[in-house]
Amino acid sequence: MLPTAPADYDDLCKRFKWSIPPRYNIGADVCTKWAEQDPGRLALIQVGHDGKASNYTFGQIHETSNRFANLLRSVGVAPGDRVGVLLPQAPETAMAHIGIYKSGCIAIPLFSLFGAEALQFRLADSGAKVVVTNSEGAAKLFEIRDRLPDLQAVFTTEGALSGTMDLHRELAGHSNDFTAIDTAADDPAVIIYTSGTTGQPKGALHAHRVLLGHLPGVEISHNLFPQEGDRMWTPADWAWIGGLFDVLLPAWHHGIAVVAHRFQKFTPEAAFQLLQDFEIRNTFLPPTALKMMRSVANPERRWSYRLRSVASGGETLGSELLDWGRRSFGLTINEFYGQTECNMTVSSCTDLMPIRAGSIGRPVPGHRVAIVDDQGAMVNAGATGNIAVLRPDPVMFLQYWNNLEATEQKFIGDWLLTGDLGAMDGDGYIRFVGRNDDVITSAGYRIGPGEIEDSILQHPAVKMAAVVGAPDSQRTEIVVAVVVLHENQQPGDALKREIQEHVKVRLAAHEYPREIFFVDELPMTTTGKVIRRELRDTVAQWRASQGKA
Numbered sequence: 011m012l013p014t015a016p017a018d019y020d021d022l023c024k025r026f027k028w029s030i031p032p033r034y035n036i037g038a039d040v041c042t043k044w045a046e047q048d049p050g051r052l053a054l055i056q057v058g059h060d061g062k063a064s065n066y067t068f069g070q071i072h073e074t075s076n077r078f079a080n081l082l083r084s085v086g087v088a089p090g091d092r093v094g095v096l097l098p099q100a101p102e103t104a105m106a107h108i109g110i111y112k113s114g115c116i117a118i119p120l121f122s123l124f125g126a127e128a129l130q131f132r133l134a135d136s137g138a139k140v141v142v143t144n145s146e147g148a149a150k151l152f153e154i155r156d157r158l159p160d161l162q163a164v165f166t167t168e169g170a171l172s173g174t175m176d177l178h179r180e181l182a183g184h185s186n187d188f189t190a191i192d193t194a195a196d197d198p199a200v201i202i203y204t205s206g207t208t209g210q211p212k213g214a215l216h217a218h219r220v221l222l223g224h225l226p227g228v229e230i231s232h233n234l235f236p237q238e239g240d241r242m243w244t245p246a247d248w249a250w251i252g253g254l255f256d257v258l259l260p261a262w263h264h265g266i267a268v269v270a271h272r273f274q275k276f277t278p279e280a281a282f283q284l285l286q287d288f289e290i291r292n293t294f295l296p297p298t299a300l301k302m303m304r305s306v307a308n309p310e311r312r313w314s315y316r317l318r319s320v321a322s323g324g325e326t327l328g329s330e331l332l333d334w335g336r337r338s339f340g341l342t343i344n345e346f347y348g349q350t351e352c353n354m355t356v357s358s359c360t361d362l363m364p365i366r367a368g369s370i371g372r373p374v375p376g377h378r379v380a381i382v383d384d385q386g387a388m389v390n391a392g393a394t395g396n397i398a399v400l401r402p403d404p405v406m407f408l409q410y411w412n413n414l415e416a417t418e419q420k421f422i423g424d425w426l427l428t429g430d431l432g433a434m435d436g437d438g439y440i441r442f443v444g445r446n447d448d449v450i451t452s453a454g455y456r457i458g459p460g461e462i463e464d465s466i467l468q469h470p471a472v473k474m475a476a477v478v479g480a481p482d483s484q485r486t487e488i489v490v491a492v493v494v495l496h497e498n499q500q501p502g503d504a505l506k507r508e509i510q511e512h513v514k515v516r517l518a519a520h521e522y523p524r525e526i527f528f529v530d531e532l533p534m535t536t537t538g539k540v541i542r543r544e545l546r547d548t549v550a551q552w553r554a555s556q557g558k559a
Contacts, residue, residue, distance in 0.1 A: 012229045012375065019363040019372060026226070026375035030404050034195040036218050037075065037111030040262035042190060045072030053262060055288060056101055057271040063288070066101050068265070071108060074101075076188035077181040078109030082140060084184065085163045089114030089191055092136045092201065095249070096120040096129070096143035096151075099270040102167045102177065103248050104258060106142045111218070114191035117200045119249040122147065127465060127516040130154040131210050132203050133161060135412060140165070148174050195219040195404075201411050202251050204350035205449060205458030213411030214350045221259050223405025227354025227374045228260040231321040231346040232292045233361040236264040240318065243269035243284065244294040245276055246454070251350050252324065257294050278303040285315035292319045296454035297327055300343070301484050304334050321346055321357075324454045326442050329367055345370045347442065349456075351407040352399050352426050355379050356440055369439040370432075377403055381434045386422035394443050397432040398425040448542050450479035452487045455520050459542075462521055465513045466491055471499040472509070476532050476540045477523065480549055480558075490549050491523035494532060501528035527552055 011029075016022035044051055049069025056064045087093065093110045095117060097103040110117040118136050120129060122144075129150055133141065137160040141151060145168045152173060155161065165177040193199075199218040203211040229235045242261045246253035261268045269288045273280060281303055284290065295303070300322060303309070317339050323346040335343040346357035347370045356379055358371035373379035378400035380388050389395040399406065401424045409417040420426055431443040450457040459477035466475040474494040479487035493509065495501060506526045514522040527549065533541040 012226055012234065016234075016362060019359070022230075022362060023375045028222075028376055028404060030195050030219050030222055032195060033192055034218050034222070035111060035114075035190045035193045036199055036221050036259065037108045037113075038190040039221065040259055041068060041072050041075060041108045042112075044068035044262070044265050048265075051265060052267040054101055054104060055267060055269045057269060057284065057288065059272075059274060061287070064101075068262075071101075071105055073186035074105045074181065075108035075112060076186045077184045078105055079113040079188045079190075080184040081165075081180050082109065082113050082115060085140065087113070087115060087139050087162075089193075090116065090198070091140075092116045092118050092138040094118040094120050094133055094136070094138040094141035094143075096122060096124075096141055096147040097167065098122045098144075098272040099248050099253070100167070100272070101270070102142065104270075107248075107254070107259075111199055112188060112190040114193055114197070116198050116215075119200065119202060119254060120147075121247055121249040121518060123520065124150075124518050125514070125516040126150045126153045128461070128518055128521075130157055131461075132213070133158050135210070136201055136213060139163070142167070142177060143174075144168055145171060148172075193218055195222070196408070198408060200254075202254075202350050205456050205461065210461055210464070211458065212413055212416055214407040215409050215411045216407050219404045220407075221255060221263060223376075223403065224255045224260055224354050225263065226376050227346060227348065227357050227405075228256060228321075230359045230362070230374055231323075231344045231354070231357040232319040233344065233359060235292060235319065236261075236266050237318065240266050240291045241269065241289060242266060242292045242294075243271070243288070243290045245273065245281065245299050246294060246296055250455075251353055252294060252296070252454070255353060256321075256323075276302065278306045278309075282306065282309050282313045282315065285317065286313040290315070291317060292321075293317065294321045294323075295343075296324050297322055297331070298453040298485055300327070300331055300335070303338075304331065309338050310340070317341060319344065323347055323354075324451065324456075326370065332365070346374075347371065347397075347440070348405075349428055349430075351420065352403065352428065353405055355399050355403075355405065356397075366435075366439050368441050369435075370442050371440065372438040373440075377405070379440070380425070381432055381440075382422070382425055382427075384422075386425050391436045392433055394431055394433045396425075397428045397430045397440065397442075398422075399428065400424055401426060448478070450477075450487050450489055452479065452482070452489060453485045453520060457489060457521055461517060462489060462491070462513060462523065465517050466493065466509060466523075468516075469509055469512050471495055471505060474532055476542070476545055478542055478546045478549055480525065480546075480553060488524045489521060490525045490527070490553075492527050492529055492532060492545060492549065494529055525553070525558075 013025040054066040381395040
């Protein structure tokens with residue numbers, strides 16, 4: 011937690027000191043301590059599709075998560091085993107995570123819009139023994155259950171289905187008395203899968219200390235959070251690090267209530283209404299959500315929300331969006347920066363430092379962030395290089411699950427390379443320049459081309475495929491596929507739609523290629539690798555000729 015009443019950023023940095031206890035458990039920290047101190051304290055406000063709210067106290071979350079920990083134990087799950095959580099923002103999602111951490115197991119957050127293939131890889135790679143899901147998720151698991159030999163049990167929130175057990179009935183049969191496992195701060199707690207430039211996603215394995223490592227970044231990006239009357243909400247799914255460790259768990263560490271709501275389809279009007287109706291004071295809004303909300307004229311006249319802080323990260327906002335935020339929210343949006351492996355390491359904070367145009371902020375106290383060259387040497391102020399974070403750092407991942415080679419490649423000496431290029435001025439303000447790899451940033455999601463290419467190649471008409479990102483005014487980038495067909499196949503709009511649906515169903519709705527171009531051959535190196543830079547340039551020319559650039 012940050013020192014109290016700092017005079018400015020420099021004063022905060024001088025006074026900050028990490029306090030990471032050797033023994034630490036996320037579940038005990040964010041739930042047990044509040045249940046023991048004040049069991050009636052409000053923890054969660056669940057807003058249904060009809061707008062009606064259900065309140066949950068820390069005492070209720072504590073007891074239910076204890077039952078879940080006992081349920082896991084009853085089906086043979088031991089500390090260190092992996093448990094998947096395939097649910098949207100919901101009380102059961104939070105309860106499952108807390109119970110997993112208390113039991114010393116490792117949580118696998120899974121996005122509810124993932125298709126069967128995406129789920130199969132993550133569950134098989136992690137060796138998950140149990141999954142908690144709803145009927146929609148259970149239907150996807152039913153397709154792949156025979157390919158998941160480690161999966162022993164599936165619990166569903168909407169009653170028992172074929173091959174699943176009724177979660178709530180099973181919980182009722184177990185005691186609400188459970189003592190959290192005495193985990194070390196460095197013991198594994200969660201695997202969050204992140205997309206890379208090649209092959210399948212990599213599982214970033216984090217220790218229990220990762221929550222403590224997040225706190226300074228969350229607190230500074232929300233103007234010295236928490237304060238009297240604070241209440242948090244984000245449209246970001248809790249399956250992503252931005253929803254889980256930037257909002258839900260940090261808020262509960264401080265005993266602050268969180269609003270949970272799953273939009274059937276995100277609309278800016280509904281977001282403004284939610285801010286008003288549930289008196290939300292602090293929100294993390296990804297840039298795409300902000301861009302959609304900007305389409306609403308004069309929202310400050312239509313709704314009477316009273317935000318104290320708005321944080322955003324994942325993409326650079328730009329001056330136009332920041333100016334709109336000042337007019338519409340009555341405050342300056344704080345940008346922050348990080349990634350799944352090492353999150354919330356850079357941030358702006360209007361309460362502590364002036365905002366500089368084009369900057370994403372300064373290093374968060376406690377994190378050593380620098381710009382280094384490809385050999386790991388720090389570059390001069392203003393020079394472009396790799397944005398890097400020095401280890402050890404409590405927010406930094408332990409390793410990639412089952413992938414020692416990729417873990418080693420992530421570092422140059424003790425510098426973790428984020429994969430992004432930036433420049434730092436003499437006062438420590440960092441300017442984001444761009445990615446130095448081929449990850450696509452779309453609607454706040456980091457999308458690796460490898461998994462999409464693998465999926466497209468499974469379509470019987472496709473011989474070869476390459477995926478790149480193309481600029482988009484609302485999503486930052488969209489996924490574009492360039493496809494070579496087998497000799498007996500004819501290109502056309504019908505085949506495009508068929509390939510798009512193929513990816514959408516098997517991977518995820520946010521990963522399907524919104525545009526597809528058919529070609530006779532792909533630009534390749536002599537060693538058989540796709541020349542993505544050349545392909546991006548060609549795609550840009552094609553799109554410009556169609557009036558899309």
